[in-house]
Amino acid sequence: QKEVEQNSGPLSVPEGAIASLNCTYSDRVSQSFFWYRQYSGKSPELIMSIYSNGDKEDGRFTAQLNKASQYVSLLIRDSQPSDSATYLCAVRFNKFYFGSGTKLNVKP
Amino acid sequence: NAGVTQTPKFQVLKTGQSMTLQCAQDMNHNSMYWYRQDPGMGLRLIYYSASEGTTDKGEVPNGYNVSRLNKREFSLRLESAAPSQTSVYFCASSEARRGAGSGNFGAGTRLSVL
Numbered sequence: 001q002k003e004v005e006q007n008s009g010p011l012s013v014p015e016g017a018i019a020s021l022n023c024t025y026s027d028r029v030s031q032s033f034f035w036y037r038q039y040s041g042k043s044p045e046l047i048m049s050i051y052s053n054g055d056k057e058d059g060r061f062t063a064q065l066n067k068a069s070q071y072v073s074l075l076i077r078d079s080q081p082s083d084s085a086t087y088l089c090a091v092r093f094n095k096f097y098f099g100s101g102t103k104l105n106v107k108p
Numbered sequence: 109n110a111g112v113t114q115t116p117k118f119q120v121l122k123t124g125q126s127m128t129l130q131c132a133q134d135m136n137h138n139s140m141y142w143y144r145q146d147p148g149m150g151l152r153l154i155y156y157s158a159s160e161g162t163t164d165k166g167e168v169p170n171g172y173n174v175s176r177l178n179k180r181e182f183s184l185r186l187e188s189a190a191p192s193q194t195s196v197y198f199c200a201s202s203e204a205r206r207g208a209g210s211g212n213f214g215a216g217t218r219l220s221v222l
Contacts, residue, residue, distance in 0.1 A: 008148065043198055043213040044151070088150060095166060096141065100150035 004091050006099035014107050019076040021102050023089030026070070033065055033072045036088040038101065044088055048074060079106045111135065114199050114214035121189045121221045129184040129217050131199030137212070139202045140182035141166075142174060144195040145216075151198065157182055189221045 005024045013019045021035075032051050036044040050056045050063040050072065062075040072091075076083055086101040115130045133140065138159045143151040143166075153166030155174040163174050171193060173185045186193060199214040 004150075006150075043216050045213075090151075095153055095156060095164075097153070097167075098143075098151035100148060 003093075003097035004089055004099040006087075006089050006102050008100060009103040010105050011102055012105045012107060013079050015079060015081060017079050017106075019079045019083065019104055019106070021074040021076075021087050021089075021104065022071060023073065023099055024071045025089075025091045025097070029093060031094075032092040033063070034090040034092070034096075035061075035063060035072075035074045036090060036098075037083075038086045038088060040085075076104075079104075081106050081108050112199055112201055112212050112214040114197075114217050116217060117215065119217060119219050121186075121219065123190060123221060125189050126185065126187050127189065128186075129197055129199070129219075130181070131183065131214060132181045133199075133201040133212065134180065135201060135212060136179070137201035137203055138179070140176065141200045141202075142172075142182070142184045143198045143200065144168065144193075145198060146195050154184065154197075189219075191221045193219065194221045195219060 003026045035048040037047050038044045048061050048063040050065045053065050053067055056063045060077045064073045084106045086103045088101045089099040091097050112133045141156040142154040144154055145151050152168050154168055154172050155163055155166055157163045157176040160176055160179045163176055175183045197217045201212050
């Protein structure tokens, strides 16, 4: 069983809509949770981190963490075509474990 | 401020050849990581170094060795390259504290083994 699971997508949303990306993780003493954005052919870029249950907002991005249900999600409000990328979820249990990523397409 | 610098950016090897991928960071981070990324597989940790002088295996260490030369530099060596090691390799660094994200990635090395 993989440590971190994500739906590979692609997830297609129209411009201006809310994109919802989900990630589940295995039962460990989890510490920290992260969302990365990766454009094709580029390196991952950290966009959000969350450590406590609940929501954390940063601009158009909201990360949600539910440790009891072992999932973390990322909401992107007012999606733009420039948000089209692969989004990687990562969990830190001492080391980092990455999901395989969800490809997001935002259509103009 | 360069962040994390990886060299080379591209490399083609023949099966059995050896090479070393270099990584250096200028952010005074304690922890450094080597990942490989294959299509549909996400990032998989090869080795990491929590601090200068220490290294530990990640998910996929077979066929690789690492050296944490000093606080800035962390190299990855392929002793006898195999086609299965064709991949994109990323180096990353972070602060050692628990909440720190592996937020600083190098530009990647695209390696093909023929």
